[in-house]
Amino acid sequence: MSYSVLIVEDEPVLARNMLLYLERHGIACQTAASGEEGLALLDEARPDVVVLDHNLPGQDGLTVLRRMREREPQLPVVMATGHGSEQVAVEAMKAGAFDYLIKPVSLHQLKQVLDRAVQQQRQALELQHLRAGGVAAGAPAAQGLSALLGESPAMRQLRARLQQLVQAEERLSEGRSPAVLIGGETGTGKELVARALHFEGPRRSGPFVEINCASLPAPLVESELFGHERGAFTDARERRIGLVEAAHGGTLFLDEVGELEPATQAKLLKLLEDHQVRRLGSVREQNVDVRVLAATNRPLEAMVQAGQFRGDLFYRLGMLRIELPPLREREGDVVLLAGRFLERAARRYGKGALRFSDEALERLARHRWPGNVRELGNLVEQCVILASDAVIEAEDLPLPVMPAADLGALVPEALQEQPPSLPEAERRLLLSALERNRWNVTQAARALGISRDTLRYRIDKFGLRP
Ligand SMILES: Nc1ncnc2c1ncn2[C@@H]1O[C@H](COP(=O)(O)OP(=O)(O)OP(=O)(O)O)[C@@H](O)[C@H]1O
Ligand SMILES: [Mg+2]
Structure with a gap:
């Protein structure tokens, strides 16, 4: 399900974390660092749902929630409150919040709540439409x-x-x-x-x-x-x-x-x-x-x-x-899709013509793409946002330093009684790195030579838990 979210959160690390996670799942995000900024963005961003922190500089979350509800009574708002402020959550529900989350927010849970909010909202609209006797519009080309x-x-x-x-x-x-x-x-x-x-x-x-x-x-x-x-x-x-x-x-x-x-x-x-x-x-x-x-x-x-x-x-x-x-089994498609996505994103972000160098394309074609087409789409979008030059080089690609295909070789021998499948080997390797670093994601990521976000993504993908 794709939709757009406005994240009103003054803590930049958390805001970015949410944004990366949601965008990885195909959800478009905008962020605002204060309630005033969030309110100002409403018209322009037209989000399907809002995540609103309570503890904000300037107007607090509850005030912002009430003002949002006045302007857009249909817009679902999910309130995030600090631990120990359950009373705020209760107030937020009374003021018409769709739901609340207690910090530290689990990203997986956040997405579930947002999905549910958008789904209910769409269902309500769909029903209004059905009751009005309308007929759904024909298929836009992009859906066929x-x-x-x-x-x-x-x-x-x-x-x-x-x-x-x-x-x-x-x-x-x-x-x-x-x-x-x-x-x-x-x-x-x-x-x-x-x-x-x-x-x-x-x-x-x-x-x-x-x-x-x-x-x-x-x-x-x-x-x-x-x-x-x-x-x-x-x-x-x-x-x-x-x-x-x-x-x-x-x-x-x-x-x-x-x-x-x-x-x-x-x-x-x-x-x-x-x-x-x-x-x-x-x-x-x-x-x-x-x-x-x-x-x-x-x-x-x-x-x-x-x-x-x-x-x-x-x-x-x-x-x-x-x-x-899986994408890695579609010969030639990585290069084709990378080109199409590049064109699309360049247009969307108002950048001129961009292209990948031959080396970059080769590197893309070699990657294993555990997140498949979604991972490729997100990576290309990141490249476009960061591009300072018309040609995107292999070094510019935000790919893990260690190709996933080599992970199996690093698994301690004791774990290898039977040659595990690659995903299993990766899972074990991640788990052992996390355990050795007492689930400190930053340290474990460093030990693995991958970025923290990549590790978070993989933790999520494999459903790893302490
Ligand atoms: N063949 C394709 N051509 C163009 N875009 C694609 C293609 N396959 C997937 N995508 C894009 O990749 C993203 C992920 O696709 P989709 O959501 O359909 O995957 P999924 O299999 O449902 O994944 P999940 O199991 O995680 O829900 C979407 O943005 C989608 O538009
Ligand atoms: Mg899906």
């Missing part, structure tokens, strides 16, 4: 198959297969097309594929409703997905339509489906089998017509074997499978 760049054999095959799926769906006169399960490493384009399937297919004028399963708070899952009747529980003051119903006539995209709790898995299975939902507190089942797409970067098959994911749900979701190849 043509958004999937790449001329490698792997990408050509992928586009051909997607085309086949779309055609099969067009021909289908009765019933629903089976679900499609989209697999692949992080950043390979699973979301783009889901959008392409929706916006190229016969349901393109229906809603495309995206649910990030990892960001659904467990106690709210049911009512978020299936809706509730008035009075179904204490806080249910109004009847509410769930996301599944909101997708009626269109596509329901279940992102990060591997993160679903077992209870929710069972409910979804029922939806896939019967095409019915029941709102919480209702006695009636409601028919819904949705096409389900699901994505995951986890090995669902292995999770089924380990008893972590329901086999019957896996079977239903994976009637059709699309597996996205």
